[in-house]
Amino acid sequence: MAAISWRLLPMWALIALAACAAMLGAAHLFERVGDLAPCALCYKQRQVYWGAAAFALVGFAGALAFPQIAVKRAVAALLGVAFLIGAIVAVYHVAVEQKWIVAQCDLFGPREIPAFDAAATFVVPACDEVQWTLLGVSMAGWNGLISAALAVASFLVAAAPRPVIEGDA
Numbered sequence: 001m002a003a004i005s006w007r008l009l010p011m012w013a014l015i016a017l018a019a020c021a022a023m024l025g026a027a028h029l030f031e032r033v034g035d036l037a038p039c040a041l042c043y044k045q046r047q048v049y050w051g052a053a054a055f056a057l058v059g060f061a062g063a064l065a066f067p068q069i070a071v072k073r074a075v076a077a078l079l080g081v082a083f084l085i086g087a088i089v090a091v092y093h094v095a096v097e098q099k100w101i102v103a104q105c106d107l108f109g110p111r112e113i114p115a116f117d118a119a120a121t122f123v124v125p126a127c128d129e130v131q132w133t134l135l136g137v138s139m140a141g142w143n144g145l146i147s148a149a150l151a152v153a154s155f156l157v158a159a160a161p162r163p164v165i166e167g168d169a
Helices: 002-032 040-065 069-097 139-159
Strands: 111-114 121-124
Touching: 002 040, 002 069, 002 139, 040 069, 040 139, 069 139
Parallel strands: none
Antiparallel strands: 111 121
16 A cells, blocks of 8 residues: 555656546536535535645646655645545535534525526525535535545545665665
8 A cells, every 4th residue: 555655656746636626517517417515514615625726736737846755745645634624614505405414504594695697596596505415424524524534535545655675775
């Protein structure tokens, strides 16, 4: 496993960028094709992925400009922090969905917001409404699991020991 992680280090920022793009793409697909309107906390989860994607892109460019291993490790570790924040936001959303806590966005229930078309409105659901599940886990729950897995992977890549090469001093 350490050798695999070590080999991932130079490219981890691009892998993280691809993961962010996949998660954001899936969210938009559920919204557009699945007709699932996002709540305020769904948007917060997306913001974390947008931020992580931007950092991954900048981190990759930085790692190209400064090819030292320490830079690549720092980029992977900071991506781990970003994904950990994403997992925390998702777990918070799950807690709201399960009604363990009440979020401010739920105090007034669903809201209608004017859409681009003057005659249409866009309904923003309350954050405690579960709109979709797979195997009994909500979309926020899956996002939390995926974000946590990406955080763990990022930290493992950042901490991977460099293999000892014979004759290497």
